[in-house]
Amino acid sequence: MHAAGRLARPGVREYALRVKTITALAAAVLLSSSLALTACSSGGGGAGDGIVTVNAGEPQNPLIPTDTNENMGGRVVDRLWAGLMYYDANGNAHNEVAQSIDSTDRQNYTVTLKPGWKFTNGEPVTAQSFVDAWNYGALSTNAQLNNGAFTEITGYDDVAATPPKAQTMSGLKVIDDTHFTVALTHASIDFELSLGWSPFYPLPKVAYKDMKAYGENPIGNGPYKFDHNGAWQHNVQIDVVPNPDYHGGRAPKNKGLRFVMYQSYTTAYNDLLSGNLDALDTIPDNALTTYKKDLGDRAISKPTAQDQHIGIQPNVPHFGGPEGLLRRQAISMAIDRQQICDTIWKGTKKPALDFASASLPGFDPNLPGVDTLKYNPDKAKQLWAQANAMSPWSGRFEIGYNSDGGHQAWIDAVANSIKNTLGIDAVGTPYPTFKQLLDKINSQTIGSAFRYGWQADYPSVFEFLSQQYVSGIGGNKAFYSNPEFDKALDAAQAAPTPDAAFKLSAQAQAILIKDMADIPVLDYIANAGRSANVQSAPLTYAGLFDFENIVKN
Numbered sequence: 001m002h003a004a005g006r007l008a009r010p011g012v013r014e015y016a017l018r019v020k021t022i023t024a025l026a027a028a029v030l031l032s033s034s035l036a037l038t039a040c041s042s043g044g045g046g047a048g049d050g051i052v053t054v055n056a057g058e059p060q061n062p063l064i065p066t067d068t069n070e071n072m073g074g075r076v077v078d079r080l081w082a083g084l085m086y087y088d089a090n091g092n093a094h095n096e097v098a099q100s101i102d103s104t105d106r107q108n109y110t111v112t113l114k115p116g117w118k119f120t121n122g123e124p125v126t127a128q129s130f131v132d133a134w135n136y137g138a139l140s141t142n143a144q145l146n147n148g149a150f151t152e153i154t155g156y157d158d159v160a161a162t163p164p165k166a167q168t169m170s171g172l173k174v175i176d177d178t179h180f181t182v183a184l185t186h187a188s189i190d191f192e193l194s195l196g197w198s199p200f201y202p203l204p205k206v207a208y209k210d211m212k213a214y215g216e217n218p219i220g221n222g223p224y225k226f227d228h229n230g231a232w233q234h235n236v237q238i239d240v241v242p243n244p245d246y247h248g249g250r251a252p253k254n255k256g257l258r259f260v261m262y263q264s265y266t267t268a269y270n271d272l273l274s275g276n277l278d279a280l281d282t283i284p285d286n287a288l289t290t291y292k293k294d295l296g297d298r299a300i301s302k303p304t305a306q307d308q309h310i311g312i313q314p315n316v317p318h319f320g321g322p323e324g325l326l327r328r329q330a331i332s333m334a335i336d337r338q339q340i341c342d343t344i345w346k347g348t349k350k351p352a353l354d355f356a357s358a359s360l361p362g363f364d365p366n367l368p369g370v371d372t373l374k375y376n377p378d379k380a381k382q383l384w385a386q387a388n389a390m391s392p393w394s395g396r397f398e399i400g401y402n403s404d405g406g407h408q409a410w411i412d413a414v415a416n417s418i419k420n421t422l423g424i425d426a427v428g429t430p431y432p433t434f435k436q437l438l439d440k441i442n443s444q445t446i447g448s449a450f451r452y453g454w455q456a457d458y459p460s461v462f463e464f465l466s467q468q469y470v471s472g473i474g475g476n477k478a479f480y481s482n483p484e485f486d487k488a489l490d491a492a493q494a495a496p497t498p499d500a501a502f503k504l505s506a507q508a509q510a511i512l513i514k515d516m517a518d519i520p521v522l523d524y525i526a527n528a529g530r531s532a533n534v535q536s537a538p539l540t541y542a543g544l545f546d547f548e549n550i551v552k553n
Helices: 071-080 127-138 156-160 205-209 211-216 265-274 291-298 322-331 337-343 375-388 408-422 434-442 461-469 481-495 496-515
Strands: 053-054 085-087 093-095 100-102 108-113 170-175 179-183 236-241 259-261 297-309 349-351 398-403 427-429 450-457 519-530 534-537
Touching: 071 236, 093 100, 108 127, 108 434, 127 156, 127 170, 127 179, 127 349, 179 496, 205 211, 265 291, 265 519, 291 297, 322 375, 322 408, 322 519, 322 534, 337 349, 337 408, 337 519, 375 408, 398 408, 398 434, 408 427, 408 519, 427 434, 434 450, 450 519, 461 481, 461 496, 481 496
Parallel strands: 053 259, 398 427, 398 450
Antiparallel strands: 085 093, 100 108, 108 179, 170 179, 236 259, 297 450, 297 519, 349 519
16 A cells, blocks of 8 residues: 555555555555645745645645555655665666675565665664564554555564564564575565565654654655755655655655645646646646647656455445445446446546456456446336345445545536436545545444545555455455465465466455455546746656655756
8 A cells, every 4th residue: 555555545545555555555545645634825836946846635644655656645654764765756676775685485585775875864774673663553552544555574473463472573583784684474466565665664763752743753764865854744744854864776866855745636636737736636627628739848647556446344234245245336336437438538547347446567458247347227227126135225325535635526427327327326425535534444334435546655466355345454454354265365475476376366356346345447647737937747657646756946
């Protein structure tokens, strides 16, 4: 989900969707596309000091890898830590701290670490650093949003129980400082691939003394570090500088990063044009028809592993049980996705045809029941009438969104499509920041529909499915639960080949469609840009910048 996937890192790691939350990744990734409270110019874009200024937003939580599943926190977390592996801009995995990750059955692994790694406080990075961090993330009493990353590890159910039946996962064993083993409950097609995702990062011993305080001034082992206690100015900016002791494959090609928090993408875009911002990963909708002319060869467009959905939790009146299923199906078929992509997004988004991302291997545009994800006003009215026969509709249909993320136009268009089709009062409801929206979603107190999304934390369809729809997972923002889906996804991940896994994942997705777990709306073609101060600013497969490889003039 970074992210978390992450909600969009998620969340576009929002929430959570990167895991990264979003987190996830990616994380995973939920897909926030979040921008925080303070609208400001960076002041560093044209300063000539080699510091790269990039758009950002206030992270939802302290910067703890296992508790970051939205992309504004995730983009920072991934700079501060090095994991067993990392993903390049094209989504290819490379060993980072790991010397090797060996398995003969995709169920039992031996991890060998490269020697000489240390955290920025000088503490060595050891096998224990990884195992302790994973156990912390999985333990239910720690309530970490990315706890779902560890579900396949033997013993997870015991530590994730409430109350926990054990403090550590039995599937993790430290052999010595540079070796540990991992035992899974079943063979997994992509467990190894996921090991570059942020929940699998190591933590130093100092973190456990006061995790919240540690998250405010984190100590990692990645390509960048905080250089002073005031590096995180809340709702303003976060500064990171190159870590001279980093010796992995992501060595920075710049002198540091400043994550600048904006109130709107329009303000950020104006700063990009004026040279006060070096790189912007989301072009505002009011500039989609002009940005390529404005920026010339500095404009960036690329299909990316990001999506946007409408979630509705089962405690919302009229949306539980059989009535709720009919209403979710009706709303899905009342949304003219193609028209919204054409008119609001100017063709830079695509109607969603599954619950993951069309850019990922294994995408199937012909899932059983996929017509439920297509505009059909007559069928939508019929289903809504059937639901009204169970319990007459009253009130209005609200869709919560974060106004700091550039979502108003498309959410209003979705609401208007629902209103015009079903003849109900449907409106978008703004929340000032993604953090405020996500807090309401996580506490199940939002009381209405809401927009959320996911941004890949690692390049796998299984991250999108496992981190958003498995029962009890932190990225499961609609609080969907169906043991039949959980079992089907387990079977897909245990398949002997990728092709077999993808076929079984399609069967799992058919269950999501049957249940209308949430309402997929669109997939991304990312639109971004760099200023004249920047030579190169590559965009990754997940839609975030390849930050280490941003080069200033």
